[in-house]
Amino acid sequence: MAVKVRIPTPLQPAVGQKSEVEAEGGTVRDVLADLDTRYPGIKSRIYGDDGKLRRFVNVYVNDEDIRFLQGEDTVLKEGDEVSIVPAIAGGTRGPAPI
Amino acid sequence: MTDPAGRGEHPEQPGCGSSGDAVVLSAEHLVQLERHARQTYPEECCGVMVGQPGETVSVCSVHPTENLSSTRLHDRYEVDPREILKLDRAAEQRGLEIVGFYHSHPDHPPAPSATDVESAWPGYVYLIVAVAEVGEARVTAWTFDEKHGRFREHPIRVGEQSLRPAG
Numbered sequence: 001m002a003v004k005v006r007i008p009t010p011l012q013p014a015v016g017q018k019s020e021v022e023a024e025g026g027t028v029r030d031v032l033a034d035l036d037t038r039y040p041g042i043k044s045r046i047y048g049d050d051g052k053l054r055r056f057v058n059v060y061v062n063d064e065d066i067r068f069l070q071g072e073d074t075v076l077k078e079g080d081e082v083s084i085v086p087a088i089a090g091g092t093r094g095p096a097p098i
Numbered sequence: 099m100t101d102p103a104g105r106g107e108h109p110e111q112p113g114c115g116s117s118g119d120a121v122v123l124s125a126e127h128l129v130q131l132e133r134h135a136r137q138t139y140p141e142e143c144c145g146v147m148v149g150q151p152g153e154t155v156s157v158c159s160v161h162p163t164e165n166l167s168s169t170r171l172h173d174r175y176e177v178d179p180r181e182i183l184k185l186d187r188a189a190e191q192r193g194l195e196i197v198g199f200y201h202s203h204p205d206h207p208p209a210p211s212a213t214d215v216e217s218a219w220p221g222y223v224y225l226i227v228a229v230a231e232v233g234e235a236r237v238t239a240w241t242f243d244e245k246h247g248r249f250r251e252h253p254i255r256v257g258e259q260s261l262r263p264a265g
Contacts, residue, residue, distance in 0.1 A: 008186075008219075009151065009222060010219040010221035010222065012221070019190065019195070056217050056219070058179045060179070060180075065179070085179045086219050086222075087217070088176070088177040088182065088222075090175060091142055091214070092142070092206040092213070
């Protein structure tokens, strides 16, 4: 089953500068794996070396964070939209070496 | 009046202008940024910028969001990802994109902190609004150079004059 995957600006160079692509899979995990098959290398931007989703990456199915669903095992149905949403955080605490 | 990079006042140029390598904002956007930073002072504020990407990033609208940081609001910010998703969808309908984010540095210089570097994404503009109890707010613009692991400052353009980075 193909679903739409929204790609945030920083990851768009890895998918030919598209903001939305299609990928196949019955779960979020499958879809993200298929995404890497179609666009080799994107997985390393989403997953850390430990195989877990990176700390500053959120994944949504429609309007829900998968952390509040079944994580990467969240089952997808026809018409669902998977969104990769960057976690934007920071703040003051000492100057950076700029 | 918010003073980008502390360089004096500049004429307003509303809408989405364009000039090389600069971040283009209207005077009204700068007023919005300062207003938000003062509203939440001494805590940090944050928000989203929608506009036109490219070598020159043109900001078309500024959207304050809630700071989701559960602790240490005075020196941390976290933009609500649901707001990012919502604004991203709305921007797409207008043929625009999320071009970046802003946050304030209460009683702190307008330069990225180690915490900012840790969580930085390439491809977005980060505006930092330095605000104190007294005095003008200062706004600076940065993008993250992933290759070198550091931020690069960009001039902010309001109207005809280009404000060069402080260096």
